[in-house]
Amino acid sequence: xxxxxxxxxxxxxxxxxxxxxxxxxxxxxxxxxxxxxxxxxxxxxxxxxxxxxxxxxxxxxxxxxxxxxxxxxxxxxxxxxxxxxxxxxxxxxxxxxxxxxxxxxxxxxxxxxxxxxxxxxxxxxxxxxxxxxxxxxxxxxxxxxxxxxxxxxxxxxxxxxxxxxxxxxxxxxxxxxxxxxxxxxxxxxxxxxxxxxxxxxxxxxxxxxxxxxxxxxxxxxxxxxxxxxxxxxxxxxxxxxxxxxxxxxxxxxxxxxxxxxxxxxxxxxxxxxxxxxxxxxxxxxxxxxxxxxxxxxxxxxxxxxxxxx
Amino acid sequence: xxxxxxxxxxxxxxxxxxxxxxxxxxxxxxxxxxxxxxxxxxxxxxxxxxxxxxxxxxxxxxxxxxxxxxxxxxxxxxxxxxxxxxxxxxxxxxxxxxxxxxxxxxxxxxxxxxxxxxxxxxxxxxxxxxxxxxxxxxxxxxxxxxxxxxxxxxxxxxxxxxxxxxxxxxxxxxxxxxxxxxxxxxxxxxxxxxxxxxxxxxxxxxxxxxxxxxxxxxxxxxxxxxxxxxxxxxxxxxxxxxxxxxxxxxxxxxxxxxxxxxxxxxxxxxxxxxxxxxxxxxxxxxxxxxxxxxxxxxxxxxxxxxxxxxxxxxxxxxxxxxxxxxxxxxxxxxxxxxxxxxxxxxxxxxxxxxxxxxxxxxxxxxxxxxxxxxxxxxxxxxxxxxxxxxxxxxxxxxxxxxxxxxxxxxxxxxxxxxxxxxxxxxxxxxxxxxxxxxxxxxxxxxxxxxxxxxxxxxxxxxxxxxxxxxxxxxxxxxxxxxxxxxxxxxxxxxx
Numbered sequence: 001x002x003x004x005x006x007x008x009x010x011x012x013x014x015x016x017x018x019x020x021x022x023x024x025x026x027x028x029x030x031x032x033x034x035x036x037x038x039x040x041x042x043x044x045x046x047x048x049x050x051x052x053x054x055x056x057x058x059x060x061x062x063x064x065x066x067x068x069x070x071x072x073x074x075x076x077x078x079x080x081x082x083x084x085x086x087x088x089x090x091x092x093x094x095x096x097x098x099x100x101x102x103x104x105x106x107x108x109x110x111x112x113x114x115x116x117x118x119x120x121x122x123x124x125x126x127x128x129x130x131x132x133x134x135x136x137x138x139x140x141x142x143x144x145x146x147x148x149x150x151x152x153x154x155x156x157x158x159x160x161x162x163x164x165x166x167x168x169x170x171x172x173x174x175x176x177x178x179x180x181x182x183x184x185x186x187x188x189x190x191x192x193x194x195x196x197x198x199x200x201x202x203x204x205x206x207x208x209x210x211x212x213x214x215x216x217x218x219x220x221x222x223x224x225x226x227x228x229x230x231x232x233x234x235x236x237x238x239x240x241x242x243x244x245x246x247x248x249x250x251x252x253x254x255x256x257x258x259x260x261x262x263x264x265x266x267x268x269x270x271x272x273x274x275x276x277x278x279x280x281x282x283x284x285x286x287x288x289x290x291x292x293x294x295x296x297x298x299x300x301x302x303x304x305x306x307x308x309x
Numbered sequence: 310x311x312x313x314x315x316x317x318x319x320x321x322x323x324x325x326x327x328x329x330x331x332x333x334x335x336x337x338x339x340x341x342x343x344x345x346x347x348x349x350x351x352x353x354x355x356x357x358x359x360x361x362x363x364x365x366x367x368x369x370x371x372x373x374x375x376x377x378x379x380x381x382x383x384x385x386x387x388x389x390x391x392x393x394x395x396x397x398x399x400x401x402x403x404x405x406x407x408x409x410x411x412x413x414x415x416x417x418x419x420x421x422x423x424x425x426x427x428x429x430x431x432x433x434x435x436x437x438x439x440x441x442x443x444x445x446x447x448x449x450x451x452x453x454x455x456x457x458x459x460x461x462x463x464x465x466x467x468x469x470x471x472x473x474x475x476x477x478x479x480x481x482x483x484x485x486x487x488x489x490x491x492x493x494x495x496x497x498x499x500x501x502x503x504x505x506x507x508x509x510x511x512x513x514x515x516x517x518x519x520x521x522x523x524x525x526x527x528x529x530x531x532x533x534x535x536x537x538x539x540x541x542x543x544x545x546x547x548x549x550x551x552x553x554x555x556x557x558x559x560x561x562x563x564x565x566x567x568x569x570x571x572x573x574x575x576x577x578x579x580x581x582x583x584x585x586x587x588x589x590x591x592x593x594x595x596x597x598x599x600x601x602x603x604x605x606x607x608x609x610x611x612x613x614x615x616x617x618x619x620x621x622x623x624x625x626x627x628x629x630x631x632x633x634x635x636x637x638x639x640x641x642x643x644x645x646x647x648x649x650x651x652x653x654x655x656x657x658x659x660x661x662x663x664x665x666x667x668x669x670x671x672x673x674x675x676x677x678x679x680x681x682x683x684x685x686x687x688x689x690x691x692x693x694x695x696x697x698x699x700x701x702x703x704x705x706x707x708x709x710x711x712x713x714x715x716x717x718x719x720x721x722x723x724x725x726x727x728x729x730x731x732x733x734x735x736x737x738x739x740x741x742x743x744x745x746x747x748x749x750x751x752x753x754x755x756x757x758x759x760x761x762x763x764x765x766x767x768x769x770x771x772x773x774x775x776x777x778x779x780x781x782x783x784x785x786x787x788x789x790x791x792x793x794x795x796x797x798x799x800x801x802x803x804x
Contacts (some may be wrong), residue, residue, distance in 0.1 A: 001757045001759060001762065002760070002762075003759075004340075004758055004759075004762035004764040004765075004766050005340065005763075005764065006340065006341060006758060006762050006763070007755050007758045007759075009753070010751070010754075010758075011755070014751055036420070038411070038414040038733070039414060039417070039419060039420065039729050039730065039732055039733030039742055040410060040411075040414060040732075040733045040734075040735070040736025040737045040739070041733075041737075042729075042733075043730050043733030043734045043736075044730075045728075046419070046420050046729065046733055046793055047726055047729070047733075048729065049420050050419065050420055050426060050726045050729065051723075051726060053420075053426070054426060054430065054722055054726075057430050057434075058700075058701075061434055063439065065437070068441065080581070087755040102784060134441070136687075137686065137688075137691045138680075138686040138687075138688045138691075139686035139687045139688055139689075140686075140687060140688035141444075141687030141688055142687050148464070155685065155686055157440070157689075159688060160694070161441055162437060162440070162694065162697070162698075165701040165702075166701070167695075178680055184338075224581075230340060259640060271420070282525065293721065302767065303765045303766055303769070304766040304769040304770065305765060305769060308769060308773075
């Protein structure tokens, strides 16, 4: 085979360029920390990394939804606990008030306290979490209890947050089924239980300092206390519902967080370089480059010319 | 036998060796000249003295009359030339494909932030927030993120359009280059035929031979170099006319005549309605130039770039169709039925592209139909949630009904990912092929260089050889001189 100087220099140049471009690629990997810059560098890995990024963001979004949902349910639970306490106190008072041994003054004191507790229930009904009324159903920007009109404005709809691609979870307990019966007369015109209690104690439900006539102690024992207990049970049921949802949200959040951690690890494996490995590669590439430079300097120099006199 | 015959032999030898040294010098001087083929002096024994005949002296045998320079040859391997040009055309094709794909990829900005995926994610997550809490603040964020997405699509599609224009200018320039090179080849054809003066000679026995007065070695080198360059532009075929030495060049599978003798037929271009440049007289008679730089840019523009543009348009249509359908089914803050969220100028999706997608200017934050009912409850974000759900699955009951992500069984996100993936595959192939062909071109060039390249060692050896030849011839003349001196000056003198 006939070899010329030009062929040799050409080959040396091509190989040196190739070495340099390899080094450049490794250098870029090290400085960017990523295995690829363009999708053509490794289409499958790029696709995987895009899918993983998108999955991580989705998980993060769900996780944020869950955090907000837990916040709402916490407030709801706290409010329901207060309501339970209030109702238990009312029940206590009802039991006291049913006693025939009490005189009028004592009954009036009980009636006033029940009246105050009713005001407190109204406040609890309008509990808000960051400006959202938690018992208003989906109409959470309006206070559900309108004290001027003496009406319940909230609806019985659930506010649903997304915690999975196909899973929604209600993050509220509509006050409809809890407060409405405590604050407004039933459809048959029956006054709410606290009003009935004050009335049965012999006072005006809207102004407990005003006596309306004789007390109806029999009704307190036979109806009011039962009705109160039914409400207390109702609150408890709703509290456990709220607690169960909170639990479920927490479990989902744990799962999502774990998922996000796994996905992030996977993403890192897909797109991040192994620094130790790449630096080793770079070193070995550098050696190759140095060796090729050294040999190039050796072989390109001599020709017959050097030995002619 | 003439007394001075020996001097004549010496002088011929001096001349021949001098010519050989000149050629060697020329080889050395051009060792690094692009396209140069080494030349060789072809020496031959001169006509012997003498042909025996009735009236010729009957001396022993035929007496040689020295050396003569028969011709100056250039050493060239035409088969390797052909193989080389075949590879050069493939390299040209993949290089330009690679160029196109690199440009598109730099515009796509995927993977990594600031791409369409990211914008889309933000758009949908704003809807999801609105679904949870349709407050004025969240409504404003939806509008802002929607504007961000729309702006991104506009910019992106404008950039792709600019890239398209760039490829058109490149094509125009490349076709002009091709025509220039073809013109230069035609010029060289004419010069070569004038220098070589090739003609056919018919011998008395009827056989014909082609005779050239000169070998236009350097002109032929130039022409071969131009043919090497021309080969990158398209699939060329060359035929050399045996008598005149002119090559005719045809291009493409249709064998379109490009150079014929000293005439050139430039490749015309036409522009279609979209402003795209093509080789050919008009759309009904395009010229296929075969694989090469020009086809690479044409394919890059009409396939790779267009695929991305089409995908982007389908993406925009799917987005507009689905979001509008859900939005118009809801009610705004006042209970009015939702208006179209995005504009669709033709009342359907036909006029919607990534370049023209626009928000309905009537939609202010309170006109976003986040819920249902008249008016919807203050916290009702059910419709917004439905729009946010499009992120995970498109609704097959909503338009558009053909083309785009939905018919491909994908979400907007995965549709775009697939587009990027396909683009990456094309890019990977182009890069790989371009590197491969580069290596092969290099190898074939080396193969050619084995024949045509100048080797310094060889030239040095030749130089020494011819120098010795020259010295010996000079010595011969000195000897002849002293012989003649003996006869002329010393013979007959006695004493």
